[in-house]
Amino acid sequence: MNRLTLILALAATPALADPDPKALKRLVRQDCGSCHGMTLKGGLGPDIRPASLAHYRRDDLTDVILDGLPGTPMPPWRPLLSKDEAAWIADYLLEGDPE
Secondary structure, eight states, X not given: OOHHHHHHHXXXXXXXXXXXXXXXXXXXXXXXXXXXXXXXXXXXXXXXSHXXXXXXXXXXXXXXXXXXXXXXXXXXXXXXXXHHHHHHHHHHHHHOOOO
16 A cells, blocks of 8 residues: 555544554554654654653644644644544554554
8 A cells, every 4th residue: 555545545534433553553654654764763753662752641742643843844644634543643652563
């Protein structure tokens, strides 16, 4: 699945649908990884592994995902993700991938 197809699939997901972990993991690895490094250790954007994000509360990180960080390359994802999807990503980033 290419990036555009993934983004369109996520955008087409009804707002009341439960987050799709498989699609969201792919989004983190491909789209977040394009700036934060494919291993999430940093690149254009900072390291987003659990130890580096430990200072964030879940709700604050969810807001960063949804609204971006003005004055930085971090874009807002609110047009493409629901709050539940962003919260799932925040949990995933804060806890790490158990697999």
